[in-house]
Amino acid sequence: MKKIRNITRRDVFLAVxxxxxxxxxxxxxxxxxxxxDHIIPTPGEVYERAVRLFEKPINHVSLWGHIWASVKRVxxxxxxxxxxxxPFGLLIGWNKTCRSVLKPLFDLIRPIPALAWIPLMTxxxxxxxxxxxxxxxxxxxxxxxxxxxxxxxxxPQINIxxxxxxxxxxxxxxxxxxxPSTLSAILAGIKTALGTGWIVVxxxxxxxxxxxxxxxxxxxxxxxxxxxxxxxMLIIGIVGALLSAVLTFLExxxxxxxxxxx
Amino acid sequence: xxxxxxxxxxDLCKSFGDLKVLEDCNFHIYDGEFxxxxxxxxxxxxxxxxxxxxxxxxxxxxxxIDGEKASPQKHNLSFIFQEPSAFPxxxxxxxxxxxxxxxxxxxxxxxxxxxxxxxxxxLEKYRKAYPGELSTSAEQKxxxxxxxxxxxxxxxxxxxxxxxxxxxxxxxxxxxxxxxxEYQKTVVFITHNIEEAVYLAERVLILTNKPAxxxxxxxxxLPHPRDINxxxxxxxxxxxxxxIKWW
Numbered sequence: 001m002k003k004i005r006n007i008t009r010r011d012v013f014l015a016v017x018x019x020x021x022x023x024x025x026x027x028x029x030x031x032x033x034x035x036x037d038h039i040i041p042t043p044g045e046v047y048e049r050a051v052r053l054f055e056k057p058i059n060h061v062s063l064w065g066h067i068w069a070s071v072k073r074v075x076x077x078x079x080x081x082x083x084x085x086x087p088f089g090l091l092i093g094w095n096k097t098c099r100s101v102l103k104p105l106f107d108l109i110r111p112i113p114a115l116a117w118i119p120l121m122t123x124x125x126x127x128x129x130x131x132x133x134x135x136x137x138x139x140x141x142x143x144x145x146x147x148x149x150x151x152x153x154x155x156p157q158i159n160i161x162x163x164x165x166x167x168x169x170x171x172x173x174x175x176x177x178x179x180p181s182t183l184s185a186i187l188a189g190i191k192t193a194l195g196t197g198w199i200v201v202x203x204x205x206x207x208x209x210x211x212x213x214x215x216x217x218x219x220x221x222x223x224x225x226x227x228x229x230x231x232x233m234l235i236i237g238i239v240g241a242l243l244s245a246v247l248t249f250l251e252x253x254x255x256x257x258x259x260x261x262x
Numbered sequence: 263x264x265x266x267x268x269x270x271x272x273d274l275c276k277s278f279g280d281l282k283v284l285e286d287c288n289f290h291i292y293d294g295e296f297x298x299x300x301x302x303x304x305x306x307x308x309x310x311x312x313x314x315x316x317x318x319x320x321x322x323x324x325x326x327i328d329g330e331k332a333s334p335q336k337h338n339l340s341f342i343f344q345e346p347s348a349f350p351x352x353x354x355x356x357x358x359x360x361x362x363x364x365x366x367x368x369x370x371x372x373x374x375x376x377x378x379x380x381x382x383x384x385l386e387k388y389r390k391a392y393p394g395e396l397s398t399s400a401e402q403k404x405x406x407x408x409x410x411x412x413x414x415x416x417x418x419x420x421x422x423x424x425x426x427x428x429x430x431x432x433x434x435x436x437x438x439x440x441x442x443x444e445y446q447k448t449v450v451f452i453t454h455n456i457e458e459a460v461y462l463a464e465r466v467l468i469l470t471n472k473p474a475x476x477x478x479x480x481x482x483x484l485p486h487p488r489d490i491n492x493x494x495x496x497x498x499x500x501x502x503x504x505x506i507k508w509w
């Protein structure tokens with residue numbers, strides 16, 4: 001009665017492929033950087049620069065300090081986006097009156113890229129932490145809210161009907177049916193928001209900051225230290241991938257039924 | 263012995279705009295009775311069931327359970343839909359317990375009732391499994407178990423085996439009869455399959471074409487499990503078919 005799936009050779013092959021693709025990218029990097037015109041530092045040069053970074057931190061802040069500065073900004077912005085975006089998404093997804101009133105306003109604001117808010121945020125909140133976090137909030141709110149709303153709209157009517165026949169109250173229907181049914185979509189929205197938050201934080205740090213990975217890139221660019229730029233870019237990639245992995249882990253824990261089906 | 267009337271339907275009418283779907287439906291169902299409803303395709307069988315379950319409000323008329331207006335808050339209603347309706351995010355045992363939790367029943371009672379149903383349905387091995395891990399027939403067993411766990415005043419089944427292959431259908435028909443005999447609940451089962459109706463029901467209600475009314479009420483006194491080749495079975499099946507074909 002239970003569906004059981006064995007691990008096949010193809011599964012092993014598919015698991016090895018990501019490692020191969022990373023090795024190929026490094027090979028390509030070696031090939032391009034070994035040219036005479038030297039358009040990009042070699043992996044060895046980037047490694048040496050990384051070692052020097054530990055000896056002599058930039059702006060008296062360690063590498064971990066820069067990473068944490070960027071991650072902290074993204075997480076705070078994302079936290080506020082979740083705290084407001086999820087209830088708002090639930091509201092416009094579930095309540096027809098709220099949808100009629102609020103969705104047109106949101107649809108109007110939605111297409112505006114987060115970076116277009118930079119002048120207003122700077123004017124309102126200055127060039128400190130608040131404006132950067134507000135900017136990240138603007139960027140991350142959209143995917144969280146849109147996914148929550150879409151998740152609510154896609155809740156199977158049959159599941160709602162079952163709950164109603166059992167005499168569930170409106171609150172119970174939202175809590176027991178709509179929320180779990182939407183959870184996976186919300187987490188997918190948070191994952192997308194994390195990517196957007198990462199883009200926005202780097203842009204914000206490039207404009208004005210004393211710490212953060214975006215700041216490291218701009219510092220490298222200003223003094224033509226391409227090895228530092230590449231290293232900062234690699235760190236951005238690694239941290240982004242790690243955060244995404246954490247979310248995937250969280251999704252498996254929170255939505256175990258999705259994992260077993262897959 | 264006089265049987266107690268559990269469900270009474272009085273002058274039930276339903277219209278969608280100018281379209282009359284049900285007209286003056288009057289009938290009653292005895293406590294613990296298994297009633298099948300058959301009728302021509304598109305005659306409004308599902309609308310009929312949706313009103314008994316309160317998913318739709320009637321245009322006029324009323325449905326009474328134990329003399330009171332039927333309400334999901336007041337009565338224990340259960341509905342088994344044609345499509346799979348187990349909650350994918352709940353394990354088998356939590357699915358079965360869902361209706362009882364929605365009614366805020368005592369945790370001890372919920373556990374006792376859930377264990378009993380799991381045992382009765384042979385789902386012990388899959389207690390902690392999610393519906394997505396199981397076959398369609400096992401998923402429908404969860405739904406049947408969840409419905410009976412409610413100790414329902416009225417159990418409504420809307421062509422629950424409509425999308426299943428013949429083997430699964432026969433298997434689940436016997437399962438539902440077994441669990442109904444165990445719990446002696448009042449069941450209204452809609453089907454377009456006349457053989458299925460004669461196989462299951464103590465009484466078959468035949469609906470007319472739209473706007474649907476109860477055309478005839480056919481009692482079936484054959485004992486369960488029934489033999490589909492029994493001459494009396496065949497006679498009743500042919501009779502009901504003729505009544506539907508009349509239109």
